[in-house]
Amino acid sequence: MSEDHKKQLEQQLWNIANTLRGKMNADEFRDYILGFIFYKYLSERMEIYADSILKPDGISYSDIDEETEEGKAYLEAIKEEALLKLGYFLKPSELFSSVAKRGNHKDVSLEEVALAADPDESYQTASNFILEDLQTILNNVQNSTMGTESEEDFDNLFEDLDLNSTKLGKTPEARNEIIAKVLGHLNKIDFKLEQTELDVLGDAYEYLIGKFASGAGKKAGEFYTPQEVSIVLAKLVTTGKNKLRSVYDPTCGSGSLLLRVAKEVKEVSSFYGQELNRTTYNLARMNMILHGVHYRKFDIKQEDTLEYPQHIDQRFEAIVANPPFSANWSASQLFMSDDRFSQYGKLAPKSKADYAFVQHMVHHLAENGSMALVLPHGALFRGGAEEHIRKYLIEEKNFLDTVIGLPANIFYGTSIPTCILVFKKCREHPEDILFIDASEHYEKVKTQNVLTQKNIDKIIDTFRERKTEDKYSYVAPLSEVEENDYNLNIPRYVDTFEEEEPVDIEAVADEIEALNQTLADNQNTIASFCNELNIKTPF
Structure with a gap:
């Protein structure tokens, strides 16, 4: 077709x-x-x-x-x-x-x-x-x-x-x-469902979901991740793999992220997800079925992921998520005996559940798996309990693999700058962390910033080649991250400062003097005309 x-x-x-x-x-x-x-x-x-x-x-x-x-x-x-x-x-x-x-x-x-x-x-x-x-x-x-x-x-x-x-x-x-x-x-x-090799209806369904999201304002974040961000997340967790035993999204929305991962590999054996909103949960199940995912191959649950996890004993080869930014959660002390959180010694703040989602996902990550999630930029450097958890993940576990800074205003309903964190339990490069600053690499479409195919390819190529590029990426030794007190703010590692051209003061002075002389000449000319017309000069 x-x-x-x-x-x-x-x-x-x-x-x-x-x-x-x-x-x-x-x-x-x-x-x-x-x-x-x-x-x-x-x-x-x-x-x-x-x-x-x-x-x-x-x-x-x-x-x-x-x-x-x-x-x-x-x-x-x-x-x-x-x-x-x-x-x-x-x-x-x-x-x-x-x-x-x-x-x-x-x-x-x-x-x-x-x-x-x-x-x-x-x-x-x-x-x-x-x-x-x-x-x-x-x-x-x-x-x-x-x-x-x-x-x-x-x-x-x-x-x-x-x-x-x-x-x-x-x-x-x-x-x-x-x-x-x-x-x-x-x-x-x-x-044209008889043409089983095509997923035209599935693509059209995704198109409609995206169109609805673009008109839904703040509510869009409840069910939809912009397609270009989904592509980046999917490519990050499937790098080096042709087949996946399982993929999981703890805040799956309409299920689009899970389905995007499937497009990056030949086969996904099982899809797992959890979604709080009932209407969005229904949409996710419809989306799975409509994309030809057999009912035995997906398990989508409806419940609060942090408070009532539904797949607690399972481990997944690929995990992707776009959790609600800085959401509230109970942060109950009862969670200090929960295997997802107990080893860290501290819980994420009640008013910012970002690292609670990280801890939840790390718990579910298989030893050979990769996970990538979107977080607000503040998660890179905020102090208190979040700093403690961040330090534990890097210093004690060494699970953090890559930090990617995204442009502001690429998500529906919020203009805040965001980042992607990639975690692996068995890292190919355990001695360093890759930082990518893609925050200025985008195209403006109406009021929204959009990652183009070229922008996406640059992020993924840099991730896969794990290279340092001036003003774009930097492979930071763990010792340098430690020196920065586990603050992951990207400008600490990727210098994007553009040095301005030196100013020639004498040339500027000469130019000003010439402009003053021209102004004086023009004023004299105008004054002469005013005298001839016997009218008052404007100076």
């Missing part, structure tokens, strides 16, 4: 999403459109799989009569296979295409859909009533998994699609109208 077709699909989906935009904010209409796309994806996967089973019988899934004994027998057999292979089941009458066709009995433009979305406008109804059927079907997706291996992965997956929300319309008829038309327009788009 061409890049043009991919962009066309992304634009089509964004246009449909915008039919809801006038009624609600970005994170609200995000939940509806992404939920409907996911329902369509599940339906098409179901139909493709069922048709493959039925091929020897010479019939298609949509041909099955659900009311006959023969049809029921077919459905029972297909359901058993689908629950094992796909993790869920939908009957032919529950497929997206079937519901979309039932809901729409005339073609309506996107402009008309947007108008119909306004509950204050009167309009001629163009839809059959499908709200109750649709709600039942979405519930049936979850119910089909009960008692199976995939039950947890589909549990309450559609709970954020409130089809009775007055934000969709004041009356059931108004809500039905907009939903039916959105489904109708989505139904016209071919996701």
